[in-house]
Amino acid sequence: QQQVKQSPQSLIVQKGGISIINCAYENTAFDYFPWYQQFPGKGPALLIAIRPDVSEKKEGRFTISFNKSAKQFSLHIMDSQPGDSATYFCAANPGYSSASKIIFGSGTRLSIRP
Amino acid sequence: EPEVTQTPSHQVTQMGQEVILRCVPISNHLYFYWYRQILGQKVEFLVSFYNNEISEKSEIFDDQFSVERPDGSNFTLKIRSTKLEDSAMYFCASRETGGRGNNYGYTFGSGTRLTVV
Numbered sequence: 337q338q339q340v341k342q343s344p345q346s347l348i349v350q351k352g353g354i355s356i357i358n359c360a361y362e363n364t365a366f367d368y369f370p371w372y373q374q375f376p377g378k379g380p381a382l383l384i385a386i387r388p389d390v391s392e393k394k395e396g397r398f399t400i401s402f403n404k405s406a407k408q409f410s411l412h413i414m415d416s417q418p419g420d421s422a423t424y425f426c427a428a429n430p431g432y433s434s435a436s437k438i439i440f441g442s443g444t445r446l447s448i449r450p
Numbered sequence: 451e452p453e454v455t456q457t458p459s460h461q462v463t464q465m466g467q468e469v470i471l472r473c474v475p476i477s478n479h480l481y482f483y484w485y486r487q488i489l490g491q492k493v494e495f496l497v498s499f500y501n502n503e504i505s506e507k508s509e510i511f512d513d514q515f516s517v518e519r520p521d522g523s524n525f526t527l528k529i530r531s532t533k534l535e536d537s538a539m540y541f542c543a544s545r546e547t548g549g550r551g552n553n554y555g556y557t558f559g560s561g562t563r564l565t566v567v
Contacts (some may be wrong), residue, residue, distance in 0.1 A: 379541045379558030437506060440493040
């Protein structure tokens with residue numbers, strides 16, 4: 337119930353292509369869904385986030401698609417660039433937690449080939 | 451841009467020894483967190499801290515772990531008697547507000563790599 341399932345584990349995309357990472361959850365109490373980007377030797381950095389009352393959020397080349405009925409959400413990176421090569425984590429906030437902990441997915445290692 | 455600073459960046463310790471990991475959160479932030487990431491695995495919540503007390507802790511955060519904000523700026527994680535399985539990256543994070551506020555954005559530090567031998 338407290339898990340966020342993420343796929344694929346790793347992804348290789350050609351430069352200019354679209355990178356798609358998928359996540360699924362079970363707990364309908366989750367009320368906030370961020371995506372984090374992590375470069376080697378660094379901590380996770382917030383990339384983009386969405387609430388379940390909208391179906392899509394776009395910021396530059398990054399788009400979150402959210403399907404509340406299916407309890408799934410995905411990150412799309414358009415025109416993928418070598419600088420996008422990193423590990424991406426989807427996450428969710430359980431809602432009930434007043435301290436707002438974040439539950440992370442297992443991560444996707446994205447490599448963009450030049 | 452304000453940063454969360456963690457020290458040391460890498461610590462090697464012998465099994466059974468005590469370690470203290472240090473963090474300086476962003477100055478106007480009120481909520482503080484520790485997460486850990488075992489190599490190649492996901493980031494796991496350990497503990498949250500607000501108003502000088504623990505708000506929430508995970509099942510990982512057992513009696514061997516403690517947190518403290520000794521001087522109003524530092525936020526520390528102590529592991530009393532380290533085990534091999536404590537080897538991981540430990541991330542400190544802070545945020546300005548808690549609860550269901552508009553800003554859920556955490557700021558993470560760069561982490562401390564703890565190696566227990």
